[in-house]
Amino acid sequence: MEYNVKNSNIQKLSEKNIFFEKIFNYFFTYLVICDIIILQNHNVMIGFSKLTRGGSMIKKEMIAMLLAGGQGSRLGVLTSNMAKPAVAFGGKYRIIDFPLSNCINSGIDTVGVLTQYQPLRLNTHIGIGIPWDLDRNRGGVTVLPPYEKSTSSEWYTGTANAIYQNLEYMELYNPDYVLILSGDHIYKMDYELMLDYHKANNADVTIAAMPVPIEEASRFGILVTDEHNKITEFEEKPANPSSNLASMGIYIFSWPVLKEALIKMKDEPGCDFGKHIIPYCHENKQRLFAYEFNGYWKDVGTLGSYWEANMELIDIIPEFNLYEEFWKIYTKSDILPPQYLADNSKVFRSIVGEGTQVYGEVYNSVIGSGVTIEEGAIVRDSIIMQNARIGAGAVIDKSIIAESTEIGEGAVLGVGDEAPNTLNAKVYAFGLVTIGENSYIPPRVQIGKNTAIYGVTELSDYENGMLPSGGSIIKGGAAR
Numbered sequence: 001m002e003y004n005v006k007n008s009n010i011q012k013l014s015e016k017n018i019f020f021e022k023i024f025n026y027f028f029t030y031l032v033i034c035d036i037i038i039l040q041n042h043n044v045m046i047g048f049s050k051l052t053r054g055g056s057m058i059k060k061e062m063i064a065m066l067l068a069g070g071q072g073s074r075l076g077v078l079t080s081n082m083a084k085p086a087v088a089f090g091g092k093y094r095i096i097d098f099p100l101s102n103c104i105n106s107g108i109d110t111v112g113v114l115t116q117y118q119p120l121r122l123n124t125h126i127g128i129g130i131p132w133d134l135d136r137n138r139g140g141v142t143v144l145p146p147y148e149k150s151t152s153s154e155w156y157t158g159t160a161n162a163i164y165q166n167l168e169y170m171e172l173y174n175p176d177y178v179l180i181l182s183g184d185h186i187y188k189m190d191y192e193l194m195l196d197y198h199k200a201n202n203a204d205v206t207i208a209a210m211p212v213p214i215e216e217a218s219r220f221g222i223l224v225t226d227e228h229n230k231i232t233e234f235e236e237k238p239a240n241p242s243s244n245l246a247s248m249g250i251y252i253f254s255w256p257v258l259k260e261a262l263i264k265m266k267d268e269p270g271c272d273f274g275k276h277i278i279p280y281c282h283e284n285k286q287r288l289f290a291y292e293f294n295g296y297w298k299d300v301g302t303l304g305s306y307w308e309a310n311m312e313l314i315d316i317i318p319e320f321n322l323y324e325e326f327w328k329i330y331t332k333s334d335i336l337p338p339q340y341l342a343d344n345s346k347v348f349r350s351i352v353g354e355g356t357q358v359y360g361e362v363y364n365s366v367i368g369s370g371v372t373i374e375e376g377a378i379v380r381d382s383i384i385m386q387n388a389r390i391g392a393g394a395v396i397d398k399s400i401i402a403e404s405t406e407i408g409e410g411a412v413l414g415v416g417d418e419a420p421n422t423l424n425a426k427v428y429a430f431g432l433v434t435i436g437e438n439s440y441i442p443p444r445v446q447i448g449k450n451t452a453i454y455g456v457t458e459l460s461d462y463e464n465g466m467l468p469s470g471g472s473i474i475k476g477g478a479a480r
Contacts, residue, residue, distance in 0.1 A: 058138055060173040062195060062252075064108050065166070066099055067159055068183030069116030074302045076427045077436030077454040077474070078402055082121040084301070085183035088385045088403065090313055090322060091351040091366045094125055095300065096183045097132075097331045100141070104132045105327055106191040108179065110139030112169055114162045116146060116155060131330045144169060158270040160277045164262040170255070178258050180251040180273065186309050186320065187297040188327050194252060194291050204257040204286035205278070207231070208250035210293045220246035221274040223290045231288035236274045245290060247274065248297060257286055296320040304430035307400060310366045310383050314349050336369055344375070353386065360390070368403070391443065398449070399433035407435075408443035416448045419470035428452045428472070 072084025079087065085096035096113075103111050111134060115122055122143075128134075129141035144166050146155050156162035163170075163180065170178060177198065179191055189208070198206040209223050217238075223245045224233035235241060251273065253261075261277050268276050282288055296319050300306040312319055322329060336355035341347060346361040353369035360377035368386035373379060376393040385403040390396060394407050397414030401407065413433045421428035428434060428450050435441065436454035445462045447453070448469030455475025459465065467473060 058173055060110050060139060060175045062108060062177040062179055062191075063110040063112065063139070063170065063173050063175045064099075064103050064179040064181055064191075065163055065170070066096075066103075066111055066113045066181045066183050067162060068096055068113050068122060069119070069156055069162065070182075070184060071117040072184065072301070074427055075306060076303060076424065076434055077452055078303070078306075078400065078434065079118070080436050080454060081118055083115065083117045083119060083183075086118075086122040086125060087300075087306075088368055089186065089300070089306075090310060091353040091368045092333070093329060093331045095186065096122065096125070097329055098186055098188070099181045099183055100126075100129075100132045100134070101327075101329045102187075102189050102191060103179075103181075104134060104330070106189075108191060109134065109136055110173055111141045112144045112166060113141060113183070114144045114156065114166065116162075119143075119145060125332050127332065131332045133330075139173070142169065158272040158276075160262060160265065160271040160273050163258075164266050164271065167259065167262065170259075175255050178253050178255055180249075180253065182249045184301060185248070185297060185299055188295060188320075188324075188329075189250070189293060189297075191252075194250075197291050198252045198254075198289070201228075201230075201289045202287060203252075203289045204254050205281050205288045206252040206291050207278070207288065208248040208293050209245050209290045210248060210297060211244050212246045214241065214244045217241035217244045217246060221249075221278070222246060225290050229290045229292070231282065231290055234278050234282050234288070236279075245292070247278075248293060249273075251278075257281065302430075303400065303427065303432055303434055307383060307398075307430065307432060311364070311381070313366060314351060314364060316349075334369070342375070345373075360392075374409075385437070397433075398431055399435065401435045402437035402439070404437055405435055405439045405441075407441045408445070410444040411441050411447070412445075413441075413447045414449055415446050416469050418449045419468070421450045421452065421470045421472065423452060423472040423474070425450075425470075 068083060068085040070084050072079035075084060086094050089095050113126060126141060126143060134141040177195060194206060194208060212220060218241055219237060222235040222238055222241045222243050223231050224243045225231055261280050265271050265276050265280055298309045300309050313322060339352050340357045342359040345358045347358060348363045350362045351366045353367055355369050356367055356371040358373045359375040360373045362373060363380045365379050365382045367384045370387040371384050373390045374392040377390045379390060379396045382396050382399040384401045387404045388401050389406045391407050391409035393410045395412045399413045418431050431449045433447055434452050439453055440456040442457060442459045446466040448467060450470050451467055452472040457473050461473050
């Protein structure tokens, strides 16, 4: 067996040293032939060779495929320049940290992260997976963007289509099982227990599920099960749900079952797990089981749920505990100095990130790292992301302020009565003020509720120095 070694330095060495050449060829023939991921500009993957051992693929019992390419349009200006899984959470983390931490805590050391929309921030955060102990020679974390094929270039058009386009990646590891995850949920789950359940039932597909209020059930894929938790019916976002057991978008597939379904449904437009793959498996008499999860799980897909999930972290007894030693959440952390609280500062029931300086007052809020809250400023019931600056005397009520934003002196956010937002009433609601990253709010302006701001604004953008409730100021075409 011969292998074409493209590295010119290695070629030169082997030409000069016959002994080295023999050792080199032995290594590649009988031990490990590493898969070569060829990257062009913008990290576009264009090819694979095989990970082999003695001619066969490296064997992994279960690998994870993490869907992280979503635009997150319901988060409005927060996702103008980044994918939803890259959005900051809890003063220290990003949303994708939670499924990644779940993987390594569950003993899963091979994770493919599928990216698409605005991936730079996410790619930078993940890197080679060091914070999650996923920097492995065999497995580890691999970022999988859409890539150019010999005949066409294709974006991911649905959750299942994204997985189908990465069949080759999955085949590298010849798994017995494949875990499908979403990158935009806040929760802790031991996937190993779910796998044990899958095996015990001799299941083809296992779907993690949890009860939801019946009035909310129409937003989810709904499962109907028998007394053994075998799924008898599956309804994707039904108008009149017959059950309140909702799919969490977490699936374990036996690999042959998943592969067959993906290939059979590959031509389905926008191929999706809930709409296409799960119904296909059910119609073909596969063994589908529901794995009921009773812990904390939060879909932070709206500004309201995102704000609420952050506020729940500071409850006197938080339902979701970030401080548990036995199930840590890992993240990429910068080297920052400790927090600084000035003599006249006040901080009450809040999370305050590293490197933050507080000279004013903070109540019931989540403050990220490197934030400055100047003297006389008051922050209440708000989320302030990293490197933001709140000017002296500013008052911030029930606001979400994204990274590297500056609020001018004496500005007041969250005033007046609520009114529907004129840009997008479904997104900018919940009585919140939402300000996108790298924005600037001039001194002494007043901003009402259900408002959205993005970009460097000037006093002239505010009629009579005010943005009334329901208003928006968007610069640079960022918001939707």
